Amino acid sequence: MAPVPPRRASDSEGAGGSPDIESIGSGTRRSSIPSFRKSQHRQREFLDRLVDCETLTSHLGDWFESVSGPKRPAFDVPFELIDLQKFDYALEGVSFQQLIRMPSAVYASSTSDAVEATAFLAVEDFLHAGVKGLWEAFWSQDEEDAPLPFSVACLYSENLKFYQAEKAIANGKLPGLCATGVLVNNPRHPHGKWDQILELALLRPDIGNDPQPSHAVLGEAIFYALRLLLSRKLGSFQSAESVDIVFVLLVDSQYGGVVKVEGDVNRLEFDVNNVYESCADWIKSHSRISVSPIDRIWNKLGNANWGDIGALQVLFATFHSIMQFAGMPKHSIEDLAADHSSRLQARRIERQLGDRDTARVNGNGAFRYQQRSMEPEIVEVLDASVNNIESEELVMKLENGSVLWLEDTDQQKGYQIDGVLFNGELQYYLASPVEDPSRSYFLYVGSHPSQLEPAWEDMKLWYQVQRQTKVLTIMRQKGVSSKYLPDLAASGRIAHPGQCRKPSSGGNCDHPWCSTPILVTSPVGESVADMIMSGRFGPEEAIRCCHDCLSALSTAASVGIRHGDIRPENIIRSGSTRQHPHFVLIGWGHAILEERDRPAMNLHFSSTYALQEGKLCSASDSESLVYMLYFSSGGPLPDLDSVEGALQWRETAWSRRLIQQKLGDVSTVLKAFADYVDSLCGTPYPIDYDIWIRRLRRNFQDDDHGKEIESSSS
Numbered sequence: 001m002a003p004v005p006p007r008r009a010s011d012s013e014g015a016g017g018s019p020d021i022e023s024i025g026s027g028t029r030r031s032s033i034p035s036f037r038k039s040q041h042r043q044r045e046f047l048d049r050l051v052d053c054e055t056l057t058s059h060l061g062d063w064f065e066s067v068s069g070p071k072r073p074a075f076d077v078p079f080e081l082i083d084l085q086k087f088d089y090a091l092e093g094v095s096f097q098q099l100i101r102m103p104s105a106v107y108a109s110s111t112s113d114a115v116e117a118t119a120f121l122a123v124e125d126f127l128h129a130g131v132k133g134l135w136e137a138f139w140s141q142d143e144e145d146a147p148l149p150f151s152v153a154c155l156y157s158e159n160l161k162f163y164q165a166e167k168a169i170a171n172g173k174l175p176g177l178c179a180t181g182v183l184v185n186n187p188r189h190p191h192g193k194w195d196q197i198l199e200l201a202l203l204r205p206d207i208g209n210d211p212q213p214s215h216a217v218l219g220e221a222i223f224y225a226l227r228l229l230l231s232r233k234l235g236s237f238q239s240a241e242s243v244d245i246v247f248v249l250l251v252d253s254q255y256g257g258v259v260k261v262e263g264d265v266n267r268l269e270f271d272v273n274n275v276y277e278s279c280a281d282w283i284k285s286h287s288r289i290s291v292s293p294i295d296r297i298w299n300k301l302g303n304a305n306w307g308d309i310g311a312l313q314v315l316f317a318t319f320h321s322i323m324q325f326a327g328m329p330k331h332s333i334e335d336l337a338a339d340h341s342s343r344l345q346a347r348r349i350e351r352q353l354g355d356r357d358t359a360r361v362n363g364n365g366a367f368r369y370q371q372r373s374m375e376p377e378i379v380e381v382l383d384a385s386v387n388n389i390e391s392e393e394l395v396m397k398l399e400n401g402s403v404l405w406l407e408d409t410d411q412q413k414g415y416q417i418d419g420v421l422f423n424g425e426l427q428y429y430l431a432s433p434v435e436d437p438s439r440s441y442f443l444y445v446g447s448h449p450s451q452l453e454p455a456w457e458d459m460k461l462w463y464q465v466q467r468q469t470k471v472l473t474i475m476r477q478k479g480v481s482s483k484y485l486p487d488l489a490a491s492g493r494i495a496h497p498g499q500c501r502k503p504s505s506g507g508n509c510d511h512p513w514c515s516t517p518i519l520v521t522s523p524v525g526e527s528v529a530d531m532i533m534s535g536r537f538g539p540e541e542a543i544r545c546c547h548d549c550l551s552a553l554s555t556a557a558s559v560g561i562r563h564g565d566i567r568p569e570n571i572i573r574s575g576s577t578r579q580h581p582h583f584v585l586i587g588w589g590h591a592i593l594e595e596r597d598r599p600a601m602n603l604h605f606s607s608t609y610a611l612q613e614g615k616l617c618s619a620s621d622s623e624s625l626v627y628m629l630y631f632s633s634g635g636p637l638p639d640l641d642s643v644e645g646a647l648q649w650r651e652t653a654w655s656r657r658l659i660q661q662k663l664g665d666v667s668t669v670l671k672a673f674a675d676y677v678d679s680l681c682g683t684p685y686p687i688d689y690d691i692w693i694r695r696l697r698r699n700f701q702d703d704d705h706g707k708e709i710e711s712s713s714s
Contacts, residue, residue: 039270040234046270047230050223050279057219059280063123064215074212078247078290079261079316083598084309086459087316089308089337094137100125102253117169119253120154123180123203124165126297126304128152130318131182131198137336138329139322147185150322153192155179155200162192179224182318184325195235198321200224201249208255208294221248222289225261226279233265235666243324247317256297258312258317263287328643329614334601335642337459398429398445405495406518412495415443415520423527423569423587426460430524440524441489444468446517463589463600465519471561472521472589478559484552486586490520523584525574528650532632534569539666540700542629545571546670547696548583553621554689556591562616564599565590566624568632590618603640604631607637608650609682611643619680622687626659626674635662654678669699 050056068074102122103115131150141144153162157178163254168177180203184196202224204217213221225246232243248259268282283289295310304311398404402417414434421428421442431443446465472488481487496513528545531537537545550570553563563570565587575581590600599610599620605627607620631637635658640646653659660678664671673692680687 018393035167042272043230043234043270045620046275046278047227047234047270049272049275050227050230052276052336053220053223054216055276056223056226056279057216059276060219060222060283061215063280063284064218073288075291077260077292079292079313080596082459082462084312084316086333086337087319088312089305089340089459090333091137091315091336092340092343093314093336094133096129096133096304096306098122098126098129098304102126102298102304103302104253104300113174115253117165117174118384119203120165120169120174120177120180122298122302123201123251124152124154127180127182127201127318130302130315131322134315134319134322135326138319138331138333139326141332149185149326150198151183151185152185153181155181160194182321187655193233193235194228195230197231197323199247199249199318200228201251203251205252207250207252207257208296211293212291213250213257213259213294217250218291221250222261222283224248226258226265226283228260229263229265241242245320245324247321249314249317250294251297251314254296254298255294257294258290258292258313260290260317261287262289330642330644332601332643403434404431404443404445404518405518406490406492407495413490415441416441424529424567425569426464426686428464431520440522442486442521442524443520444521445494446519464587465517465589467541468516468587468589468591469519471588471593472519473592475556475559475561475588480555480559480561482552482555484548484584485555486521486523486584486588488519489522490518492518494518519609521586523572523574525572525581525584526582527569528571528573528628528632529568531573537632539633541573542633542666542670543696543699545573545583545632546629546673547693547700549585549625550622550689550693550696552585553625553687554693557687557689560593561588562588562592562599563588563615563621563624564592564597564610565602566621566628567602567605568628601643603643603646604637606646607681608647611647611650617682618686619677619682620686622677623681626677629666629670630659630662630674633662633666635659654681667699669695 013699035315064074081491100118100122103118104248131152132148135148135150154165154177155162156168156173157176158173162181162183163171163173165177165180168174176222180201181192182198183192185199186193186196188542189196202217202221204220207217210654225248228246229244244264245260245262248261249258250257261283263286265282267286269278271278281545292313295313296305296308297310297314298304306312306315398417400417404415404417406413406415415431416437418431418440421429421430429443431441433439444465445461447461469488469491472486473491475485476488481556494513494516499543500509500514518683528537531541547567563585566585567587569586570585572584572586573581591597592599595615598614599606599616600613601610603611605624607616609615609617609623638649640649660671660674663674673696676692677687
């Protein structure tokens with residue numbers, strides 16, 4: 001497990017060279033070689049000379065010190081906790097089995113070689129189990145005899161070739177093993193090709209001694225990541241996704257973490273005379289490095305804790321690595337995670353909890369806390385200070401007339417529930433302030449923060465309440481204001497009745513309402529989904545809806561925010577008068593604030609790029625708006641049950657111009673807008689919002705047109 005030794009200069013020539021670098025022959029090249037061939041030759045020579053991780057690490061020493069600080073981590077984390085939680089839900093039904101146990105470090109005294117050999121075998125088996133389980137769960141076509149398209153092998157530092165760990169150890173190569181890789185199967189290259197490596201795992205001692213890897217280990221991980229990026233650039237293998245991201249795993253006999261290196265190597269200065277300086281400059285200026293916390297993967301018996309965060313973040317890195325080469329999975333994370341609720345209900349039935357569970361959701365969606373009907377063996381005696389809470393039945397039921405009190409900084413605000421609404425996924429409420437009943441707001445109630453086993457719906461509540469609160473707060477801080485956007489009226493926590501027994505060290509008391517988050521927004525209105533159901537979404541409404549939503553998207557885009565979840569339930573019609581209402585784009589919980597954010601996935605309304613890449617391009621929100629207008633205007637709603645089917649429907653609908661034809665029946669300007677969006681789908685070119693807002697405004701009725709101009713100028 002020693003660091004990779006420097007390679008000899010002769011190692012890069014002939015049969016002993018790196019498996020991704022072909023021999024460039026000898027002799028002088030003729031001057032007639034095209035310039036791109038010369039450039040490729042220089043880049044291959046550059047990669048040939050990048051062989052010593054210690055030299056690269058030494059060039060990064062000052063940079064490591066400059067980015068590190070006593071009060072802040074040196075690097076961002078590669079994965080958000082909420083994404084890991086969704087992934088955890090998706091893996092509930094997936095089986096992983098590591099057969100070769102990881103040896104414990106405490107037994108590595110007198111038989112260090114044997115322990116090290118077993119450790120390499122265990123890492124190889126761990127990666128194989130992870131890749132196999134992920135492939136069968138997300139990508140497999142249900143063909144039992146179909147072979148796994150990937151293999152796992154160990155990297156030998158002397159020639160940078162890959163060998164099965166068992167064969168390498170038997171042939172005396174154990175001292176030279178420096179990493180373990182997941183590779184695409186290629187019969188023509190049994191020792192692997194570097195441009196077909198999904199990810200690498202570095203087995204190094206004492207990774208778990210610190211919460212973050214040492215600079216030496218981190219420098220080695222960056223070295224291998226850069227070699228992978230360069231090999232992919234020079235290789236002939238065509239991947240399904242971006243090849244500008246590499247994941248390197250760091251493990252010892254107990255702990256592990258993930259290093260993510262991202263960057264465009266086309267911006268690297270291929271100076272063959274200053275290889276390491278060029279690499280160091282690129283890493284400092286043109287790369288983005290993320291490092292996860294170091295967490296336990298294996299227990300003391302050598303078994304992997306597949307459900308814990310240490311193994312989970314390694315599996316998530318492997319998932320993204322597979323997706324780079326295999327494309328979007330057949331079964332998305334959201335699809336598999338959505339089964340959590342049904343599995344939870346099945347478990348409750350197994351345990352004979354039924355309707356007597358201490359916490360359930362009744363038919364109306366209101367939260368109701370109940371005690372069991374049978375007397376428990378151990379009875380909790382409530383303190384006298386909380387006797388004012390109903391002792392027989394703790395109830396949290398929100399219905400018309402209910403009043404909630406919100407803790408907002410140093411005061412409390414009361415809101416009375418005037419109506420219970422549903423957005424197709426979750427409940428929310430129409431409410432009015434106790435001190436001013438004439439005003440109306442939308443009120444969103446989140447899930448209790450201390451639930452030990454939250455259902456999948458609770459994650460949707462997190463997006464609806466906490467995440468949307470963050471987005472609307474950022475909009476306010478950046479001065480974003482528009483009548484087509486929701487306004488953050490208030491946010492905070494529920495102030496429950498009775499004395500709060502919250503501990504002084506923080507946390508929540510045992511009251512079921514304690515610290516439940518609330519979001520209050522304005523304006524209120526009727527959703528487009530309800531308008532469609534009642535047959536009140538006609539051509540005029542479609543044109544105005546398109547205009548108003550583009551105005552909202554334009555305003556948000558001016559500060560770098562995109563919506564990511566456009567659908568009929570997230571658009572409302574509001575206004576002070578019936579004659580001149582306007583539409584407001586709500587539901588900003590899945591908004592994209594930065595590159596690592598991911599939009600909501602909807603088979604009917606998500607853009608093509610979002611379904612393929614899990615990201616938004618510049619035209620994605622506009623494309624979703626076109627789908628919404630198409631279905632809202634009578635376009636047939638297809639029966640979609642997979643991402644593959646959704647993409648096929650989009651390809652057919654656009655190629656046959658079904659969307660343009662349907663919108664053309666509504667308005668020529670909507671048809672023209674659909675053609676415009678079609679030309680930009682999947683491209684980096686931005687939407688010209690202003691020109692389409694003006695064109696749509698000209699199609700309003702004359703009297704309403706004048707009002708719109710007056711409203712815009714005020």
